[in-house]
Amino acid sequence: MLTAPRKLGLVFFPAFDWAISPTHPEREERLLYTQDQVFEEGVLDIEGIEEFKPDLATMQDLRRVHFCAPDEWSVVTESHLISAGGAKTIAMSVLDRKVDRGLALVRPPGHHAMRVVHGARGFCNINIEAMMVEFLRDAYKIDRVAIVDTDCHHGDGTQDIYWHDPDTLYISLHQDGRTLYPGTGFPHELGGPTAVGSTINIPLLPRTSKEGFLQVIDGIVLPILKEFQPELVVNSAGQDNHYTDPITNMNFCAQGYAQLTERLDADIAVLEGGYSIEGALPYVNLGIILAMAGLDYHTVREPDYDPVKIRQSEDTTQYIDSLVGKVIEYWRECPDILEKNRNTKKFDERERTIFYDTDNILENQRERIRVCRDCSGVLSVDSLTDRGYHIFAVHVPRKACKACQELGREWFETANLRSYDRVFLQDRLEREYLIRKR
Ligand SMILES: [Zn+2]
Ligand SMILES: [Zn+2]
């Protein structure tokens, strides 16, 4: 019998009874072919690979991360809570040392879900990785975490949730936002005024192949991870960079994904996108499982795999050479920018519009942060949708100083209920979540 050099935990939850619609790309078939492949290859018979049943995420798990408007049950189904719960289960199995590495093959995905949730964006309602990470921070006293997002789309939700958090490094590789949803994720997006350098964006040209992905992992991701020194590395493992994916334009392959997984060596991987349900997902998932378990993956190959046909152009190789230099250069400047912000600003604001493409809701946000010298700063979000729903949300960060915590309480208590439908306080220091209603 085959024995895995490293113990690997698997959670498998295809959400058989839930889909956005029967023909939507994010539907239950996404994982059925993988399930067949996993059974056929006898993966679960390998000594050291263990399957776990997902837990249900709780309201508390949600309230550490999100402000759901008007409330949690308006934006989630039980399937979403099991998907987030599956990520949580796999994380616990790793931190309890039942296994060395963990992979959650779950859906619906989560990396487009931002801090405020009025509905679904990019097939995502709640951010399953962020819920997992914040649960771990409370339950296991984990502090520094790195999330490496290898989904083809920019993980704008995860970026938003960790934009102001200097203890969470968010690195995203994705197809250039000028050519793909959601249109964000450029190298100058480096994090908020008190967390500059904790967000790293690596936009790739359409038709980038294995060589390009691995060059970016070696040239940017691994050096930055080494310097950041995370206690835990999480891979948002989206598999829609595959050359057969119907909604993207990249030329990545199962061998490439397995090599990337081996080099990244994440503690936990959580499935995100991937819509080539028959041509890619079974092979990519198998490659990732074998790589995480330390097993030989060299025989994993798509039936129509032709490396010459999907090879990236010379221009793409040159683009990546210069991109690696540029991203590293930006990142080196971050400590100085951070220091300058703390010396010159008291508060910082940003205004933006967020479109919920899955639910057709347009949101206007004004975010305000105290640029504090002693902590990452208390944050407020004033959010109004085109349906007329208006909320005010206050986030007191995990390591808030006393002044920021008191200011947050004051913002929450004095917000005028004649202007807002709901006022929220998420006090991560006191582990409290309070709501004022009109
Ligand atoms: Zn990504
Ligand atoms: Zn994606």
Ligand SMILES: [Zn+2]
């Ligand atoms: Zn402070």
